[in-house]
Amino acid sequence: MNIKPDQQEERIERFLQAEESETSSEFADERLAREILMHNEVDAPGKNLIRFVPLAMVACLLLVLLFNFENSKGVNEGFVMLQSVEPLLDSDKELLEDLMGLPQEMNWGEALPDESTFDLLVMLDQPFD
């Protein structure tokens, strides 16, 4: 080969530049440009964000629904609480007063006397004819 040292640099440069290398005839500018434009799309700025818009809307809707559900649950609980502190009827109050007025030994446990029991007690209290 007999390359002189001072020629080495120049030969390496020329080799690396590859200026003799050309693309094939099918690789024409016009054809390439047409194919690229035909089969591809420009990624517009914010295009990816647009894809997430429906997802974001669904998420917002779910949040709103969840919020409303939580609120309505609170209202129901409040309603139940209101019901439980509703004032007693007069008849219930009288019955309670009677029961409180009974002596301890006459307190028959948990069983509250109903109307027929009272009738029976009244009958027993009256003398036999």
Added chain:
Amino acid sequence: MNGARVWSGNSLDLLCMNEAERNASARSEKEVTLMKRISKEDQVAMEELIGLWKLPLYRFFLRSLNHHQDAEDLTQRVFIRVYRSSARYAPKAKFSTWIFTIARNLLIDEIKKRQRRPQIVSDEHIENRNSVDSGNLEEWNEVLLSRLEAIPENQKTALLLRVQRELSYKEIAEVMKTTESSVKTWIHRARLDLKSSLSSTDQTS
């Protein structure tokens, strides 16, 4: 005159520039305009850009991979990426730095693919070898070709960007996301490697 000055559009700057700088600035401005037109799907603009950059990219890939078909495929893929990102393109750096960053990323992907799949010597490779043997290429070209294949990708890319595109060390560092000192070291090593291959071949012959 600072060769790395970026075109500012100022008329005073224009007066102070030498001819090479004016040409570079005009070209840079032209590429920005082309990119705007390409983003609007202007086929003529795409053709113009391809005309400007097809051969530089092809030669870069050809020397990197030593495969004509792969070099053309990768060149096409660079233009596809350029087209897709044309609407988002902002001239922060020189156009050459941007386009060769894309090229280098694709090259690395291709090298990784080649490493994953078993090495098959293609017909094209065999044709090249035969043509070398038959004297179509000069002997030193063949030696450099085989030596270049063995050089690591980072050294090879840095050397090719320096020699083919005459990019500055700073620009090469930007493309390769490394430091200027690393670039200088890689280029120096690659040159030494190629020189030694020529020297050793010379001694054996």
